[in-house]
Every structure is written in structure tokens, then in C-alpha cells.
Amino acid sequence: MKLSHKDLLHVAELARLEIPERLRETIERQFNEIVGYVEKLNELDTKGIEPTAQVISEAAKTGTPLAADTPGPSLPKEEALRNAPDKQDDFFKVPRMIGDEGEG
Amino acid sequence: MNQDLREASVTELRALLDAKSVSSVELTKLFLDEIGRRNPELNAFITVTPDPALHQAEEADRRIASRRDVRPLTGIPVAVKDTILVKGVRATAASQILKSFIAPYDATVTRRILDAGAVILGKTNCDEFAMGSSTENSSFGNTHNPWNLKCVPGGSSGGSAAALAARLAPLALGTDTGGSVRQPAAMCGISALKPTYGRVSRFGVIAFASSLDQVGPMARTTKDVAALYETIAGADPNDSTCSASPVGDLKSCFTRDLKGLRIGYPKEYVPKEMAKEVRENFFAALKALEKLGANVEEVSLPHTEYAIACYYIVATAEASSNLARYDGVRYTSRAAGAKTLRDLYVRSRTEAFGAEVQRRILLGTFVLSSGYYDAYYRKAQQVRTLIRADFEKAFSKVDVIATPTSPTPAFELGSKVTSPLEMYLSDIFTVSISLAGLPGLAVPSGFVAAGLPLGLQLVGKPSDEVTLFRTGHAYEDETRYFTKRPPA
Numbered sequence: 001m002k003l004s005h006k007d008l009l010h011v012a013e014l015a016r017l018e019i020p021e022r023l024r025e026t027i028e029r030q031f032n033e034i035v036g037y038v039e040k041l042n043e044l045d046t047k048g049i050e051p052t053a054q055v056i057s058e059a060a061k062t063g064t065p066l067a068a069d070t071p072g073p074s075l076p077k078e079e080a081l082r083n084a085p086d087k088q089d090d091f092f093k094v095p096r097m098i099g100d101e102g103e104g
Numbered sequence: 105m106n107q108d109l110r111e112a113s114v115t116e117l118r119a120l121l122d123a124k125s126v127s128s129v130e131l132t133k134l135f136l137d138e139i140g141r142r143n144p145e146l147n148a149f150i151t152v153t154p155d156p157a158l159h160q161a162e163e164a165d166r167r168i169a170s171r172r173d174v175r176p177l178t179g180i181p182v183a184v185k186d187t188i189l190v191k192g193v194r195a196t197a198a199s200q201i202l203k204s205f206i207a208p209y210d211a212t213v214t215r216r217i218l219d220a221g222a223v224i225l226g227k228t229n230c231d232e233f234a235m236g237s238s239t240e241n242s243s244f245g246n247t248h249n250p251w252n253l254k255c256v257p258g259g260s261s262g263g264s265a266a267a268l269a270a271r272l273a274p275l276a277l278g279t280d281t282g283g284s285v286r287q288p289a290a291m292c293g294i295s296a297l298k299p300t301y302g303r304v305s306r307f308g309v310i311a312f313a314s315s316l317d318q319v320g321p322m323a324r325t326t327k328d329v330a331a332l333y334e335t336i337a338g339a340d341p342n343d344s345t346c347s348a349s350p351v352g353d354l355k356s357c358f359t360r361d362l363k364g365l366r367i368g369y370p371k372e373y374v375p376k377e378m379a380k381e382v383r384e385n386f387f388a389a390l391k392a393l394e395k396l397g398a399n400v401e402e403v404s405l406p407h408t409e410y411a412i413a414c415y416y417i418v419a420t421a422e423a424s425s426n427l428a429r430y431d432g433v434r435y436t437s438r439a440a441g442a443k444t445l446r447d448l449y450v451r452s453r454t455e456a457f458g459a460e461v462q463r464r465i466l467l468g469t470f471v472l473s474s475g476y477y478d479a480y481y482r483k484a485q486q487v488r489t490l491i492r493a494d495f496e497k498a499f500s501k502v503d504v505i506a507t508p509t510s511p512t513p514a515f516e517l518g519s520k521v522t523s524p525l526e527m528y529l530s531d532i533f534t535v536s537i538s539l540a541g542l543p544g545l546a547v548p549s550g551f552v553a554a555g556l557p558l559g560l561q562l563v564g565k566p567s568d569e570v571t572l573f574r575t576g577h578a579y580e581d582e583t584r585y586f587t588k589r590p591p592a
Contacts, residue, residue, distance in 0.1 A: 011470045012466060014469050014473060015424060015453075015465050015469040016431070016446070016449040016450050016453055017453055017454050017465060017466065018450050018451070018454045020454075027466075030525075031463070031466060031467070033524075033525055034463075034467060034524065034525055034528075035467070035470070037413060037525055038413040038417050038471075038480065038484075039413075040409075040410060041410055041413050041414065041480075041483050041487050042483075044407075044410060044490070046483060046487065046490070049486040049489050049490060051485030051486050051488070051489065052485050052486075052488040052489045052492060053315065053485060055301045055302075055315060055539075055541030056301060056345055056347065056541070065344050067341060075208060075209065079208040079209070082208060083204070083205050083206060083208070083434070083435035083436075084434060084435065085438035092433060094433060094445075094448065095442055095443065095444075095448060097443070097444055097445050097448075
């Protein structure tokens with residue numbers, strides 16, 4: 001299938017990315033070339049084949065290992081905030097946007 | 105003496121350090137000096153960490169002097185790919201979105217090598233978020249192949265591979281999702297292992313594709329790869345995909361005898377179109393393995409031609425999810441002047457992610473999106489089952505599967521950047537192994553006429569790294585390509 005300009009815009013919005021107008025044609029072409037290539041998988045009859053999500057056979061036998069519910073040390077607040085683009089006290093700071101349009 | 109030290113194996117360095125013929129501080133300074141001399145033209149390192157390195161070296165020297173808890177890696181310098189966290193050191197994943205990110209904790213693999221007394225020289229260059237096969241997708245500039253500066257070092261762990269080839273470090277860590285330690289190893293004439301999925305913890309490793317990523321030890325010889333592997337492998341409560349099965353006997357596998365070993369080469373990996381030099385090199389490698397006592401036969405992996413399509417659906421889908429966290433809010437760069445939440449997300453990401461990363465996020469988002477999920481993602485997961493089954497069937501007849509690592513030697517910088525699909529197709533020999541979760545070891549297999557290295561890939565049964573080390577060591581001991589050095 002070939003994605004239209006509208007399709008690609010929708011995918012970009014889902015991914016929270018913007019395709020600049022001057023690159024739109026190139027990106028659309030490259031994208032459709034790749035999608036066209038991966039459609040090769042349609043040559044294969046996969047009826048009844050189980051999908052593989054995980055390649056650990058151990059997990060398949062025992063299920064997902066869970067940690068005991070015991071509290072322990074975690075990343076200190078100062079460390080967690082160290083790389084914040086903007087912060088105040090113990091908080092990450094973001095532009096005021098509650099009540100504004102386009103809430104993400 | 106200095107040149108010899110930079111040439112020495114981990115075993116040799118261990119002996120010299122323990123005999124006090126050289127100190128870890130002297131050794132570390134030696135490598136730091138060489139990095140200072142050569143990194144401007146190679147760009148193998150994004151960040152060099154001389155002060156922490158010298159502190160670690162001093163600590164190692166104290167440990168060696170007191171003879172307490174001296175381990176194989178104590179005092180030995182290591183280069184670490186910039187997708188692996190080292191606490192207090194910048195970790196960029198070669199991306200502008202993390203250009204100022206200081207790691208708040210150590211990756212498990214980092215913790216393990218530091219506990220063993222190793223010395224971390226710095227963080228190496230790579231394709232952005234490990235997405236690429238040439239290190240040309242780095243936002244910190246290209247890395248140049250020490251064998252020919254006009255050529256790529258391979259990718260995505262190109263910085264680590266180039267550092268080893270140029271003798272800027274004796275050991276390195278990389279990560280491998282679809283071939284990212286094996287292919288640069290082949291292109292730079294060094295050795296690297298992608299462990300069985302789940303052998304090495306991914307905690308503290310910047311994620312690309314969670315069902316494929318593995319940290320890979322890299323070095324100039326199989327024995328050195330094994331020493332680094334032994335230090336980092338093993339169960340980790342911080343990674344629930346990390347296996348508890350024992351790493352196996354890594355002491356007695358280094359014989360020169362391959363008698364009784366059954367090696368298969370897949371006919372799909374030697375297609376007619378393959379470059380003559382690569383084909384001849386591969387068949388010469390098979391002959392050398394036979395000379396060492398192995399039995400070599402042809403096998404078949406019928407779904408090989410679908411592996412790239414399968415990989416680029418599965419890996420990009422997982423990447424689109426893993427990279428959603430880079431949102432301009434908590435620890436990334438942030439676009440200035442955003443007035444809405446959507447703008448904050450969109451502009452922070454669009455302005456700071458490179459083109460290839462954005463392309464893969466878009467592709468991954470598409471194949472997971474409503475209406476397309478079954479046709480693409482679920483289909484790819486079913487094909488993954490078929491690819492795994494191919495290997496299972498082949499391994500009922502052989503112990504090791506041998507293949508070329510790359511269809512070409514290192515190509516020229518800039519020669520493939522206009523066609524993303526063409527770049528993807530160069531992963532053909534490595535992606536199936538990742539999809540099946542199997543271990544793969546790349547070892548140098550010689551050179552083409554133009555002087556560029558080629559690599560042999562050895563693939564093993566799940567958790568059978570020991571057989572790969574046995575095979576790789578015997579082969580390299582016989583052929584000794586690792587002794588050849590690129591031009592200084």
C-alpha cells in the first residue's frame with residue numbers, strides 16, 4: 001500500500017513528530033519505499049503460526065519473574081531532577097498549559 | 105615498549121600488571137595519550153574521561169599491590185559505547201536530545217566491570233540511538249575506519265570498533281540489535297560477540313528494541329572477548345529478561361582442536377550476487393575450519409530473504425515505543441517557547457532527533473497503528489517464529505552455523521546515505537540471528553585486495569557461547585589475522 005500525505009501526517013501526529021514541508025516529498029517517498037519493501041512478508045503463508053514476542057524460552061516456561069514487594073533504596077530526588085530542562089523545588093517545571101487549547 | 109603495551113592481550117596485560125612491570129596508571133596514561141593523539145582524526149570517542157579513569161587506575165594499582173580480589177580485568181582499560189550509562193558521565197546515545205544528559209546511575213554492565221577493577225577511558229561514538237550500520241547517523245560526527253580513513257567503521261558500535269582497531273583501548277563494550285557489534289567488528293578487523301538474548305543485563309542500556317538488544321563485548325581476540333563476557337554476563341534482578349543459566353566453562357574451551365565439531369553454512373548466505381572477494385574469503389575460512397578438524401556441510405535457512413523486512417518491522421515498532429520517553433519534559437533537551445503540551449512534545453522531538461531516528465519512529469508507529477497492526481506487526485512476529493524454526497532445524501544437524509558477517513567490506517563515507525533501504529539491506533547476514541535470539545561471534549577472516557578487513561560470523565545454539573569461543577579461538581590462532589595492524 002502507498003501512504004498518502006494525510007496518512008503520513010496522521011502517523012507523525014501519533015509519534016509527536018513534525019515533517020517539515022520542504023522535506024515532505026522525500027520523506028514520503030523514502031517511507032513508501034520502505035513500506036513497499038516490508039510488504040514482502042505477504043508472500044508467506046503464516047496461517048496458524050504463533051507470533052513470537054519474546055525469544056527467551058525460560059520465560060515461556062515460568063512466566064514473568066516478579067520481584068518481592070519489599071521497599072528498598074531508589075533514585076534520590078536530586079539525581080532524578082539533575083537533567084531537568086527546567087525545575088523548581090522538587091518538581092519538573094513545564095510551560096503553563098492547563099486550560100490552553102491543544103493539550104497534547 | 106609502549107607500542108607493545110597497546111598491542112598486548114588482556115592475559116599479557118594481567119601478567120605485566122601483577123608482576124608490577126607496568127602499573128594501571130601508566131597503562132591508562134598510555135591509552136589516554138594515544139586517544140589524544142588519534143581521536144581528532146578518527147572521532148572514535150564522544151567523551152573521554154581522564155580524571156575518573158586515573159582514579160580507577162590508582163584504585164586498581166592499590167588492589168594489585170595488596171593482592172586482594174585481583175580479577176582478570178583489574179587495572180585494564182575499557183572503552184564504553186555511549187548508549188551504556190556510566191554514572192556521572194554524559195550519555196548522549198549520539199543524539200542531540202541527550203547532548204547534556206548526565207547518567208544518574210551505572211548500567212549493570214558498567215557496575216560489573218568497575219567492580220572487577222577495570223578502568224573506563226570514555227564513551228564511544230555510535231549511530232544515534234544505535235540505529236544504523238555505519239556510525240554516519242551520529243549527531244557528533246562520523247567515525248573514520250582506522251584501516252582507511254575515507255571509509256566507515258561500520259555501525260552502530262563504530263566508535264568502539266575503531267578504538268580497538270587503532271589500539272586506543274584493549275577492550276570495549278558495544279550493543280547489538282541487528283548486527284551492531286558484529287558488523288563493525290568485521291569492518292574493523294576485530295572480534296565481537298552478540299550474546300544469546302538474555303545473557304547480559306540491559307539495565308542502564310539506552311533501549312532501541314527491547315526483544316533484540318544485547319550488550320556485546322568487543323576486543324581483538326576471542327579470548328579477550330570471553331574475559332569481558334565473563335565479567336558482564338549473568339542474572340540481574342534489575343532486568344527480568346536476563347537469564348540465570350550459568351555462563352559455562354570458559355577456561356578449557358581454548359584448545360586448537362575442532363575435531364568432532366559439525367559446522368553448517370547456509371546456502372542462502374552465499375548468493376550468486378555476492379562479491380567474489382567476499383565469497384572467496386568465506387570459503388577459505390571454511391577450509392581453515394576443516395583443517396582444524398571440523399566437519400563442514402551445507403545447510404538451509406529458507407526464510408532468510410524475509411529477515412530484513414521482519415527485522416525492520418519488529419525493531420522499529422519496539423523503538424517507537426522506547427523512544428516515546430524522550431519528550432522534552434524530564435531529562436532531554438527542550439524546545440524553547442512551546443505554548444501547548446503538544447508543541448512541547450512535537451518540537452522538542454523534531455528539533456533534536458536525527459533524520460534516521462525519526463524515520464524509524466514513524467515506521468514503527470505506522471506498523472503498530474490501528475488498522476495496520478495485524479497486517480504488519482503481527483505478521484512480522486509470525487515470520488519471526490518461522491525464522492527461529494529454521495535455525496532450530498539446522499541446529500539438529502550441526503553445532504555451529506558459519507556465515508560471512510557483511511556482504512561487503514567497509515564502504516566509503518557518504519556512499520549509502522541517500523538510500524535508507526540500501527543501508528538496511530547490508531544487515532542481511534546479521535539480523536536473522538538477532539530475531540532468533542541466538543549468540544553470534546564475529547572474528548577477523550582476512551582482507552580484501554584494497555586492504556580492508558572482512559569477518560567470519562559464527563552462530564551458536566541458545567546459550568552455547570562456549571562452543572563459539574572454542575571455534576573462534578582455534579580459527580584465529582590458526583589464521584592470526586588479529587596480529588595485522590592498520591597504518592599508524
